Amino acid sequence: MSTINKHGSRARELRDEAFEFLSKKKVLAALTILPPMLLFTFVNLVPIVGVIGASFFSINAFSNEWQWIGVANFETLLSSDSFYDALSRSVVYAGGSVVIQVVFGTTLALLLNRSFKFVNIARTFAILPYLIPNAVIGFMALWMLNSQWGIVNQLAVQIGLIQGYVSFFGSQESAMLAAILTSSWKDSIFVTVMVLARLQAIPESFYEAAKMSGATAYQRFRDITLPNLKGVFFIVLLLRAVWMFNTFDYIWVLTQGGPRGATTTAPIYAYNVAFGTSRLGIAAAVSTVLFLVLLVAAVLYFRIFEPSEEVRAE
Amino acid sequence: MSIRNDIGQKWSSVKQRTVDKPWNPLTHLSHQGRSRGWNLLLNALLVLLLFVVIFPIFWMVSTALRPTDMIYNVPQTLLPQAFSVENFVNTFEGTNFPTYFTNSMILSVGVVGVTTSMSTLAGYGLTRIDIPHKKTFARIILFGYMFPQILLAIPMFIFWSRIGLINSHLGLILAVTATALPFGIWLMWKFFQNVPISLEESAQMAGASPFRAFYEIALPMAKPGVIAVAIFSYATAWGAYTIPRIIMPTSENWPLTVGIHMFTIQKQTLWGEVMAASVMMVIPAFIFVFALQKYLLEGFEVGGQM
Numbered sequence: 001m002s003t004i005n006k007h008g009s010r011a012r013e014l015r016d017e018a019f020e021f022l023s024k025k026k027v028l029a030a031l032t033i034l035p036p037m038l039l040f041t042f043v044n045l046v047p048i049v050g051v052i053g054a055s056f057f058s059i060n061a062f063s064n065e066w067q068w069i070g071v072a073n074f075e076t077l078l079s080s081d082s083f084y085d086a087l088s089r090s091v092v093y094a095g096g097s098v099v100i101q102v103v104f105g106t107t108l109a110l111l112l113n114r115s116f117k118f119v120n121i122a123r124t125f126a127i128l129p130y131l132i133p134n135a136v137i138g139f140m141a142l143w144m145l146n147s148q149w150g151i152v153n154q155l156a157v158q159i160g161l162i163q164g165y166v167s168f169f170g171s172q173e174s175a176m177l178a179a180i181l182t183s184s185w186k187d188s189i190f191v192t193v194m195v196l197a198r199l200q201a202i203p204e205s206f207y208e209a210a211k212m213s214g215a216t217a218y219q220r221f222r223d224i225t226l227p228n229l230k231g232v233f234f235i236v237l238l239l240r241a242v243w244m245f246n247t248f249d250y251i252w253v254l255t256q257g258g259p260r261g262a263t264t265t266a267p268i269y270a271y272n273v274a275f276g277t278s279r280l281g282i283a284a285a286v287s288t289v290l291f292l293v294l295l296v297a298a299v300l301y302f303r304i305f306e307p308s309e310e311v312r313a314e
Numbered sequence: 315m316s317i318r319n320d321i322g323q324k325w326s327s328v329k330q331r332t333v334d335k336p337w338n339p340l341t342h343l344s345h346q347g348r349s350r351g352w353n354l355l356l357n358a359l360l361v362l363l364l365f366v367v368i369f370p371i372f373w374m375v376s377t378a379l380r381p382t383d384m385i386y387n388v389p390q391t392l393l394p395q396a397f398s399v400e401n402f403v404n405t406f407e408g409t410n411f412p413t414y415f416t417n418s419m420i421l422s423v424g425v426v427g428v429t430t431s432m433s434t435l436a437g438y439g440l441t442r443i444d445i446p447h448k449k450t451f452a453r454i455i456l457f458g459y460m461f462p463q464i465l466l467a468i469p470m471f472i473f474w475s476r477i478g479l480i481n482s483h484l485g486l487i488l489a490v491t492a493t494a495l496p497f498g499i500w501l502m503w504k505f506f507q508n509v510p511i512s513l514e515e516s517a518q519m520a521g522a523s524p525f526r527a528f529y530e531i532a533l534p535m536a537k538p539g540v541i542a543v544a545i546f547s548y549a550t551a552w553g554a555y556t557i558p559r560i561i562m563p564t565s566e567n568w569p570l571t572v573g574i575h576m577f578t579i580q581k582q583t584l585w586g587e588v589m590a591a592s593v594m595m596v597i598p599a600f601i602f603v604f605a606l607q608k609y610l611l612e613g614f615e616v617g618g619q620m
Contacts, residue, residue, distance in 0.1 A: 028439065028442070028443055028524065029439060029443045029445060031435075031439075032435045032436065032438050032439025032440075032442075032443070033435075033436060033439035033440060033443065033445065035432060035435060036432040036433065036435055036436035036439075036495070036499060037436070039428070039432055039488075039491070039495065040455070040458060040495055040496065040499070042488075043466075043488055043489065043491055043492035043495065044458040044461060044466070044492050044495070044496065045454075045458070046473075047465075047466050047469035047470050047473065047492075048461065048465065048466075048469065050469050050472070050473050051465075051468065051469035051472065054469070054472055059472065064475070064476060104363070104366075107359070107363065108360075108363050108367075111356060111359060111360040111363065112360070114356065116357070122360065122364060124604075125364060125367065125368055126364065126367055128367070128368070128371060128600070129367060129370075129371070130549075131549060131596070131599040131600060132371075132553075132595075132596050132599070133552060133553035133554075133555065133571050133595055133596075133599075134553055134555055134571075135553070135555045135571040135572070135574060136571070136574070136592045136595050136596065137370075139574065139588050139589075139592060140370050140373070140374050140589075140592065141370075142583070143373075143374075143377065143583075143585050143588070143589065144370060144373060146585075148386075148388075149385070149386050149388060149390065149585075151373055151390050154388070154389055154390055185366075185367075185370065189367070217349075217352075239460065242460055242462070243460075243462055245462075246462030246463075246464050246465060247462070247464075248462075248463065248464045248467075248555075248556045248559075249463075249555040249556045249559075252555075252556075252559065253555075267462075267464040267556075270464060270468060271464070271468075271560070274468055274471070274560075275560075280472055283468055283472075284468070284469070284472065287464075287465055287468050287469065290462075290464070290465055291465060294460060294461070294462070294465070297460070298457050298460055301456075301460070302453060302456075307452075307456055
């Protein structure tokens with residue numbers, strides 16, 4: 001009897017000690033904040049810092065020998081026309097697709113923000129593309145725009161847009177445009193969801209008050225809707241521009257950078273340098289340049305928008 | 315508050331402007347006729363946009379469901395003239411489809427598990443414990459959220475090949491987690507902010523341990539956030555292409571997104587099989603998200619960005 005009691009109180013003591021230990025701020029911090037931060041450092045920060053370091057080395061892809069060569073990789077890179085061509089194609093690709101995404105996505109969001117009979121079904125259908133993997137979208141586009149059996153070719157000929165079947169991804173003139181349109185389909189929905197969420201957050205009373213003071217639909221749109229969308233437009237433009245500038249997956253599935261380099265954007269260029277020619281040091285230098293572009297965008301983001309204000313950080 | 319004032323000011327200027335407005339063909343029409351015509355126009359535009367959104371999905375399904383030899387009929391018919399599951403059977407028989415599909419599942423489960431648990435811990439810790447430089451933390455995490463996959467994949471390949479993390483399930487899970495974790499932490503941080511700390515404190519005063527207060531009070535209240543992070547990380551993992559393409563030189567652990575290239579042999583693509591495989595890739599995502607749709611929208615609202 002007494003041993004059980006003794007045993008029980010010992011266990012309780014241990015438990016109390018454990019809880020006391022766990023409740024110490026430092027221990028709790030170590031258990032909750034430390035593991036995610038270590039993981040974040042390992043998978044996000046180390047690769048970026050490492051690749052900047054690697055850009056100063058000549059790396060043999062096969063023997064993995066590293067040799068310090070200073071800024072020679074950047075000299076090679078910045079004196080090659082193909083790199084500038086790739087950067088400017090990235091600008092065209094990112095600019096074109098962001099414009100299409102914002103126009104299409106916002107229009108769709110505004111149309112879905114009205115009240116009509118099937119609004120919930122329409123919203124549900126509209127979100128579907130957002131769930132489809134980019135690689136699958138690439139194959140869907142290749143099939144729909146196929147030069148022999150593509151349904152888009154067939155419909156375009158039927159309504160008289162084109163004379164005969166076109167090889168959209170096979171010609172240097174149309175490949176970039178086709179890639180931009182394909183890449184915009186899904187990501188327009190990103191814009192739609194963000195804009196729609198913002199639109200829903202505008203209090204109905206604003207519109208009612210405006211109506212009572214005799215504002216027309218156009219005036220309500222211009223003076224209530226648009227000013228409220230300014231913030232979300234800024235985030236969407238910035239984030240989408242950065243991501244589209246660095247998009248690899250769509251273009252790799254659609255054209256692998258072809259035909260004859262017409263869609264070789266900066267990420268495709270980096271991939272080709274790294275794995276086509278095995279010049280890992282130069283690939284690291286390309287990555288570093290892309291990172292600097294990203295850094296500029298991030299500074300803009302934090303300067304203008306200051307999203308970190310949204311969390312309490314006293 | 316400032317928005318309200320802003321709108322108020324805009325209003326008084328609007329009212330003044332409307333006093334003597336110029337002739338406008340739209341306002342010249344009768345009010346009823348105008349709004350009805352306007353609505354009709356907007357509905358027509360919506361139908362057109364929804365057509366653009368839906369048609370590719372319809373065409374994928376429609377192609378996948380016809381017999382293989384009818385896929386290359388010209389002109390194409392919108393609906394299959396005969397239905398067949400031949401393409402689906404073909405993808406399963408004699409191809410690596412089942413392996414790649416399993417790999418995609420392993421990847422998704424791993425990424426969802428790691429991201430959700432780590433984000434929840436971080437969100438709880440960052441809102442409950444005072445640590446210095448929280449603002450710098452917030453910035454670094456948001457900056458991490460902007461990292462494009464190509465920028466992570468090339469360094470990962472360079473370094474991870476030395477420590478044996480490439481070509482493995484574990485390495486791929488960790489790598490893809492990199493694209494989901496920053497947003498997950500951010501979302502849970504904001505979610506736990508809205509879970510009042512006073513409830514946990516009163517539970518602790520009533521004798522509950524801090525862990526019980528977390529598990530039985532804070533966690534259930536943050537459940538919508540946890541689910542939103544799970545959906546987001548699942549969508550990221552299920553669709554991952556750039557990272558596996560680059561850090562998986564050999565094919566045995568490829569997810570289906572990369573494995574789908576197997577249907578292209580010497581520049582000839584088996585379109586029926588590709589579309590059938592695509593349909594099977596899309597269905598789990600649709601089911602998963604439809605079941606949890608309301609949490610997703612909540613996540614969008616709290617996260618503010620995605």
